[in-house]
Amino acid sequence: xxxxxxxxxxxxxxxxxxxxxxxxxxxxxxxxxxxxxxxxxxxxxxxxxxxxxxxxxx
Numbered sequence: 001x002x003x004x005x006x007x008x009x010x011x012x013x014x015x016x017x018x019x020x021x022x023x024x025x026x027x028x029x030x031x032x033x034x035x036x037x038x039x040x041x042x043x044x045x046x047x048x049x050x051x052x053x054x055x056x057x058x
Contacts, residue, residue, distance in 0.1 A: 017045045 024038030
């Protein structure tokens with residue numbers, strides 16, 4: 001079981017970018033540039049998450 005603060009830290013790190021990405025996708029619905037930025041950010045974000053998860057497994 002993870003420590004409580006660790007979980008909260010992970011949640012805040014996870015929810016911060018997700019909130020930005022979601023708002024970019026919602027507001028970018030009519031603005032192609034914002035929409036593309038949101039998609040790129042989400043790809044980068046999940047790539048980083050995946051890399052961190054792979055590091056922890058080793």
